[in-house]
Amino acid sequence: MTTQVVKPTTKLDQFLHEQRPPTPFVVVDVDVVADRYHELVTALPAAVVYYAVKANPAPAVLRRLVAVGSSFDVASPAEIDLCLEAGAVAGSLSYGNTVKKRRDVAYAASVGVTRYTVDAAEELDKVLSVAPGSSVCVRVRYDGATADWPLTRKFGCTPDEAARLLVDATNAGSECGISFHVGSQQRNAAAWDEPLGVVAGVFDRARDGGAAPSFVNLGGGLPGSYREAAPSLGEYGTAIGKALDGAFGDQLPDLMVEPGRYLVADAGVLRSEVVLVARRAPDEPRWVYLDCGKFHGLAETMDEAIRYRLRTNRDGGPVGPVAIAGPTCDSADVLYEKADYQLPLELAEGDMVDIMSAGAYTTTYSSVGFNGFAPLAEHYI
Amino acid sequence: MTTQVVKPTTKLDQFLHEQRPPTPFVVVDVDVVADRYHELVTALPAAVVYYAVKANPAPAVLRRLVAVGSSFDVASPAEIDLCLEAGAVAGSLSYGNTVKKRRDVAYAASVGVTRYTVDAAEELDKVLSVAPGSSVCVRVRYDGATADWPLTRKFGCTPDEAARLLVDATNAGSECGISFHVGSQQRNAAAWDEPLGVVAGVFDRARDGGAAPSFVNLGGGLPGSYREAAPSLGEYGTAIGKALDGAFGDQLPDLMVEPGRYLVADAGVLRSEVVLVARRAPDEPRWVYLDCGKFHGLAETMDEAIRYRLRTNRDGGPVGPVAIAGPTCDSADVLYEKADYQLPLELAEGDMVDIMSAGAYTTTYSSVGFNGFAPLAEHYI
Numbered sequence: 001m002t003t004q005v006v007k008p009t010t011k012l013d014q015f016l017h018e019q020r021p022p023t024p025f026v027v028v029d030v031d032v033v034a035d036r037y038h039e040l041v042t043a044l045p046a047a048v049v050y051y052a053v054k055a056n057p058a059p060a061v062l063r064r065l066v067a068v069g070s071s072f073d074v075a076s077p078a079e080i081d082l083c084l085e086a087g088a089v090a091g092s093l094s095y096g097n098t099v100k101k102r103r104d105v106a107y108a109a110s111v112g113v114t115r116y117t118v119d120a121a122e123e124l125d126k127v128l129s130v131a132p133g134s135s136v137c138v139r140v141r142y143d144g145a146t147a148d149w150p151l152t153r154k155f156g157c158t159p160d161e162a163a164r165l166l167v168d169a170t171n172a173g174s175e176c177g178i179s180f181h182v183g184s185q186q187r188n189a190a191a192w193d194e195p196l197g198v199v200a201g202v203f204d205r206a207r208d209g210g211a212a213p214s215f216v217n218l219g220g221g222l223p224g225s226y227r228e229a230a231p232s233l234g235e236y237g238t239a240i241g242k243a244l245d246g247a248f249g250d251q252l253p254d255l256m257v258e259p260g261r262y263l264v265a266d267a268g269v270l271r272s273e274v275v276l277v278a279r280r281a282p283d284e285p286r287w288v289y290l291d292c293g294k295f296h297g298l299a300e301t302m303d304e305a306i307r308y309r310l311r312t313n314r315d316g317g318p319v320g321p322v323a324i325a326g327p328t329c330d331s332a333d334v335l336y337e338k339a340d341y342q343l344p345l346e347l348a349e350g351d352m353v354d355i356m357s358a359g360a361y362t363t364t365y366s367s368v369g370f371n372g373f374a375p376l377a378e379h380y381i
Numbered sequence: 382m383t384t385q386v387v388k389p390t391t392k393l394d395q396f397l398h399e400q401r402p403p404t405p406f407v408v409v410d411v412d413v414v415a416d417r418y419h420e421l422v423t424a425l426p427a428a429v430v431y432y433a434v435k436a437n438p439a440p441a442v443l444r445r446l447v448a449v450g451s452s453f454d455v456a457s458p459a460e461i462d463l464c465l466e467a468g469a470v471a472g473s474l475s476y477g478n479t480v481k482k483r484r485d486v487a488y489a490a491s492v493g494v495t496r497y498t499v500d501a502a503e504e505l506d507k508v509l510s511v512a513p514g515s516s517v518c519v520r521v522r523y524d525g526a527t528a529d530w531p532l533t534r535k536f537g538c539t540p541d542e543a544a545r546l547l548v549d550a551t552n553a554g555s556e557c558g559i560s561f562h563v564g565s566q567q568r569n570a571a572a573w574d575e576p577l578g579v580v581a582g583v584f585d586r587a588r589d590g591g592a593a594p595s596f597v598n599l600g601g602g603l604p605g606s607y608r609e610a611a612p613s614l615g616e617y618g619t620a621i622g623k624a625l626d627g628a629f630g631d632q633l634p635d636l637m638v639e640p641g642r643y644l645v646a647d648a649g650v651l652r653s654e655v656v657l658v659a660r661r662a663p664d665e666p667r668w669v670y671l672d673c674g675k676f677h678g679l680a681e682t683m684d685e686a687i688r689y690r691l692r693t694n695r696d697g698g699p700v701g702p703v704a705i706a707g708p709t710c711d712s713a714d715v716l717y718e719k720a721d722y723q724l725p726l727e728l729a730e731g732d733m734v735d736i737m738s739a740g741a742y743t744t745t746y747s748s749v750g751f752n753g754f755a756p757l758a759e760h761y762i
Contacts, residue, residue, distance in 0.1 A: 054710055054752050075710045078753030097752070099656050099670040099708045102730070120659030120668075122730065141661075154668065154706050154715050157661045275480050278501030280522075280538045287501075287535070289480040295746065302683070302713065325535050327480045329435055329456045332683065334535050349483070349503065364751045365676065368744075371435050371478070372459030375749045 006225040006266045006357060015381050016271060016354070023273040023352070024292035025377035028056070028359045030064040032267035037068050040222070040259060043237030046244075047255035050094050052220055053079045055260025055360040056268075060380035062086035065263070073258045077107045084111065094217075096179075096258065098123060098139055098155055105130040117179060117217075119157045124165050128172045136169040136176045137217050137256075138162045140202060142195040147183025147221060148228070148305055156180065159202045166206035166213050177215030177253065178202055184261060185306060186221035187230040189239035196247040203253075215254035216244075222257075224265025224357045227307040233262075261360040268359025270297060270376075274351045275327055285321040288343060290353055293326010293333040297376035298355065299365035301335040309356040314344035322347075328371040387606040387647045387738060396762050397652060397735070404654040404733070405673035406758035409437070409740045411445040413648035418449050421603070421640060424618030427625075428636035431475050433601055434460045436641025436741040437649075441761035443467035446644070454639045458488045465492065475598075477560075477639065479504060479520055479536055486511040498560060498598075500538045505546050509553045517550040517557045518598050518637075519543045521583060523576040528564025528602060529609070529686055537561065540583045547587035547594050558596030558634065559583055565642060566687060567602035568611040570620035577628040584634075596635035597625075603638075605646025605738045608688040608720075614643075642741040649740025651678060651757070655732045656708055666702040669724060671734055674707010674714040678757035679736065680746035682716040690737040695725035703728075709752040 008016075012029050040049055050073040051065050057079060063086045065072070071092040072083045083093055090112030095105070098119040105116065109131035116127045119139040127134060141156025157165065162178060169176040178199045182191040196216070203213050218240065223230035231239075244252060272292040279286050292298060300306035319342040326333040343353075366376040389397075393410050421430055431454040432446050438460060444467045446453070452473040453464045464474055471493030476486070479500040486497065490512035497512060499505045500520040508515060522537030538546065543559060550557040559580045563572040577597070584594050599621065604611035612620075625633060653673040660667050673679060681687035700723040707714040724734075747757040 052710075057750075057753065074753070076753035078750065078755070080753075082753070097708070097710050099706075101654075101656050101672065120657060120661060122659060123657055126657075126730070153665075153704070153718065154712050157659075161661055273482075275482050276501065276504055276507075278503060278538075280501060280542055284534075291482065299748075323534070325480075327478070329433075329478050331535050337534070349507070364748060366749050367680075368747050368749055368756045369438075369459065370745045372438065372455070372457035372461075372463070374459070 008269050008356065011381055012269055015379065016269065021377065021379065023271050024290070024296065025379060026268050026270040026297065026358055026362050027379040027381060028058065028061065028264065028268040029381055030060050030267065033061055033263050034064050034068050036263045036266070037065060037070055039233050040257070040262065043233045044240060044255070044257055046252065047218060047257040050096070050256055050258045051263055052096070052258050052260030053083065054364065056264045056363060057082050058363065058378060058380055059086055061264060062088070077104050080108055080111060080113060094137070094256070100126070102126055102130055109134070118165065119155055121161070121165065124168060128169070128174065132172070134174060136174045137179045138165045138169070138176065139179045140198065142180045142182065142198065146188070148185035148187065159198055162202045163205035163209060163211070166202070166211040167209040170211040175214055176211065177213050177217060179217030179219055181219035182221040184220060185223050185226070187223055187228065189231040189236045190243070191221065192218060192240045193243040193246070196243045200247040213253070215256060217256040217258065220258045220260055222259045222262035224261045224360055225309070226357060227309050265357045265360035268357065268362070270355035270358035270362060272353050272355065274347060274349055274353060277348055285323050288322045288324050288347060289327060290324065291327050292376065293328055293335060295326065295328055295330065295333060295367040295370040296373055297358070297362040297366045298326065298335055300361050304336055304339045307336070307339050308358060310341070310343065311354040311356060312344055312347055313352045314346045317344045317346050319343055320345050327373065330371070389650050389737065392762055393650055396760065397650065402758065402760065404652050405677065406760060407649050407651040407678065407739055407743050408760040408762060409439065409442065409645065409649040410762055411441050411648065414442055414644050415445050415449050417644045417647070418446060418451055420614050421638070421643065424614045425621060425636070425638055427633065428599060428638040431477070431637055431639045432644055433477070433639050433641030434464065435745065437645045437744060438463050439744065439759060439761055440467055442645060443469070458485050461489055461492060461494060475518070475637070481507070483507055483511055490515070499546065500536055502542070502546065505549060509550070509555065513553070515555060517555045518560045519546045519550070519557065520560045521579065523561045523563065523579065527569070528572070529566035529568065540579055543583045544586035544590060544592070547583070547592040548590040551592040556595055557592065558594050558598060560598030560600055562600035563602040565601060566604050566607070568604055568609065570612040570617045571624070572602065573599060573621045574624040574627070577624045581628040594634070596637060598637040598639065601639045601641055603640045603643035605642045605741060606690070607738060608690050646738045646741035649738065649743070651736035651739035651743060653734050653736065655728060655730055655734060658729055666704050669703045669705050669728060670708060671705065672708050673757065674709055674716060676707065676709055676711065676714060676748040676751040677754055678739070678743040678747045679707065679716055681742050685717055685720045688717070688720050689739060691722070691724065692735040692737060693725055693728055694733045695727045698725045698727050700724055701726050708754065711752070
C-alpha cells in the first residue's frame with residue numbers, strides 16, 4: 001500500500017491565497033485532470049478511457065479532456081449535450097446508464113451515440129428497437145465488491161442472464177461486450193481479479209450460444225487521494241494487467257475503462273469557513289460547524305464513507321478530537337462524528353477549512369437550496 | 382395508534398389527471414397547508430405556530446401561511462428574505478438555526494428579526510454582541526428521542542450548560558427560553574413527556590441562578606401520513622397538554638411549536654414515471670426504476686427512513702415484492718430495497734408511480750443536476 005498524499009498545485013494555492021471568493025466554493029485545476037488522464041493511459045495502455053461525466057460535468061473539465069483525446073461515459077441527454085458542446089464527437093460517447101427512458105435513447109441515437117449499456121432483457125429490447133445496430137455493453141453484477149463507496153444490488157444482471165443477453169445482442173447484429181464495477185474508491189488493486197474471471201466465464205457461455213462478445217469495460221473504482229491510503233496507479237495497472245492475463249491469456253478483448261473520481265478528485269479543493277466551534281461538555285469532542293455540509297457538496301460523507309483530508313489555517317499547533325457538521329438545521333447534515341478526526345485546538349469561528357481532493361462528486365450533488373443556502377460555487381483554473 | 386390514510390384532494394387529482402406536466406414533478410395544494418394550520422391551532426391552542434420554512438419554502442406556501450396568521454422558523458438570510466417577500470413581518474420570524482455566520486445574524490437584526498436560537502456559549506456571545514436585546518432560545522439536547530428521521534448529537538447543549546446560558550442571557554437583558562426536538566416524524570405522541578420534564582428541571586436550576594426563562598419551544602416532530610401509521614393530531618395535542626401539565630402545572634410558560642412536515646407533507650404528491658422494470662432472476666424481487674430518486678427529491682429515503690405511500694395506475698391487480706430505485710448511475714440512489722414494498726405485477730415502463738404526502742423535504746433537497754437530470758419541478762395549486 002503506497003501512501004499517496006497529493007498536495008494541491010501551486011496554481012490552486014495561488015488562487016486560494018489571492019482570489020479569496022466567498023466561501024464555500026470548490027476550485028479545480030484542469031491541468032491536474034489532463035495529467036491524470038496521461039498517467040492512466042500510461043498505466044493501462046490497452047484501454048480506451050471514457051471519463052464518467054457525472055463526477056464533474058463542468059465545461060472546463062470536459063473541454064480539457066476533449067483536448068487530450070478522452071472519450072466520455074454519459075448518464076443522460078443533458079450530459080450528452082455537455083460533451084458535444086465541449087467539442088466531443090458523438091462516436092466517443094458511451095451511454096453507460098442502465099436506466100434510460102425510451103425517448104432519451106431515441107435522442108442519443110439521433111445525435112449519433114452508438115454505445116449503450118444494459119443490465120436487463122427489457123432494457124436490451126429498448127435499445128435494440130430504438131437504436132438498432134448499436135454496440136451493446138451488458139453490465140454483470142459483481143457481489144464481491146468491497147469499496148469505500150460500495151455498490152448495492154441496483155445494477156447488473158446475473159452471469160447466466162448476461163450470457164443470454166450477449167447472445168440476443170449478437171443475434172440482433174450488435175457488437176457486444178461486458179462491463180462490471182468493483183465499487184467506487186476501490187482501494188484494493190486486486191479487486192478486478194475475481195470479476196474478470198466471472199467475465200471470462202460469461203464470454204465462454206455466450207460463445208457456446210453463438211454470441212461474439214468483443215470487449216470488456218473495466219468500469220470505474222480508481223481512487224482519489226483521501227485520508228486512507230490507496231495503491232499508486234502503477235500498482236493498479238500492474239494488478240489489472242495480471243488479472244486480464246489470467247482471465248483471457250492471449251485472447252485479450254478490446255478494453256474500456258470509466259474513471260470519474262480518479263481524473264478529477266485530486267484536481268479540486270473545497271474551501272469552507274468555520275461558523276462555530278462548540279465546546280459543550282469537557283468529556284465530549286468539540287463540534288466544528290462549517291459553512292458547507294452534506295447538502296451543499298459533501299454528499300459523499302454519507303455514512304462517513306468518503307473521508308477527505310482536511311487542511312486549516314491553524315495547522316501546526318496541537319490538535320484534539322472533533323465532530324464536524326454542516327450549517328443546516330438537519331441533524332443528518334453531519335460530516336464526521338465517528339471517523340476520529342482531529343483538528344487544531346486553536347480553530348475558531350472565521351477560520352478556513354480546506355477539504356482536499358474535492359473535485360469529484362461535489363458540485364452536482366449539491367442541493368438547489370436546502371435551508372436557503374445557495375448551491376456550491378465552482379471555479380475552474 | 383390511529384391509521385391516518387390521507388387521500389389527495391380532488392384539486393390534486395384533477396391537476397394530475399388534466400395537466401399532466403412532464404415527470405418527475407411535485408404538485409402541492411396550498412389549501413391543505415391552510416387546513417393543517419387551523420387543525421394545529423385547534424389542537425395546541427396555547428402555542429404560537431412557527432412554520433419550519435426549510436420543509437418547503439415555495440412562495441405560494443409562505444403566502445398562504447402569512448394569510449392564515451402563521452409565524453416562521455427560518456434557517457438563513459435567504460429564508461428570511463423569502464418570508465418577508467411573502468408578506469411576513471420580521472417580528473414573526475425566529476432564526477432557529479443554531480449555526481449562524483456572524484454577518485448573517487447582523488443581516489437578520491438589520492431587517493428586524495428579534496428571535497434567535499443558540500446551543501453553545503460561543504453562539505450566545507455572537508447573538509448577544511451582534512443582535513443585543515434579542516429574545517434567546519437555548520436548545521437543549523434530548524438523547525432519548527426515537528423517530529423515523531432521528532437526531533444525532535449535532536444539536537443541543539447539556540441541561541447544565543442550558544441553565545448557565547439562560548442565566549447569561551437574562552443577565553444580558555434578553556428574554557429567554559428553551560427549545561428541544563423529539564425527532565422528525567415522531568410517531569410516539571408521548572415523546573414530549575420526558576424532554577418537558579428535563580426543561581422544567583433546567584428552568585428550576587436557571588431560576589436558582591437568577592435567570593427568568595419565559596417560554597418553551599416544543600420543536601417539530603409532528604408527522605406526515607406515510608406508510609406506517611401515526612397518531613391523530615388530536616392525540617398529539619392531548620398528550621402534549623398532559624406533558625406540559627405534568628412539567629409545569631399552573632405555571633405554564635409561553636409556547637412555540639415549529640412544524641414543517643406536518644403542515645406541508647400531505648399537501649403534495651410527487652409523480653414519477655417507470656423507466657424500467659427489471660426481472661433478473663426468478664428468486665429475486667423485480668427492480669422498479671423511476672425517473673425520480675434520492676438525488677432529485679427523495680433524499681429522505683436515506684436509510685429507508687421515510688417510507689412513502691405509493692399509488693400507481695395499475696393498482697387493484699395482484700402485487701409482488703419489488704426493490705425501487707432512482708434513475709442515476711449511483712448505486713446509493715436506491716429508495717427501498719429492504720422495506721418490503723409490493724407493487725402491481727403488471728407495472729411496466731411508462732406507467733405512473735405517485736409518491737404520496739411528498740410536499741415536505743423534497744424540492745429543496747433536490748440536487749442541482751446530478752447525472753444531468755434537472756432539479757425536481759414544482760407546481761402549486
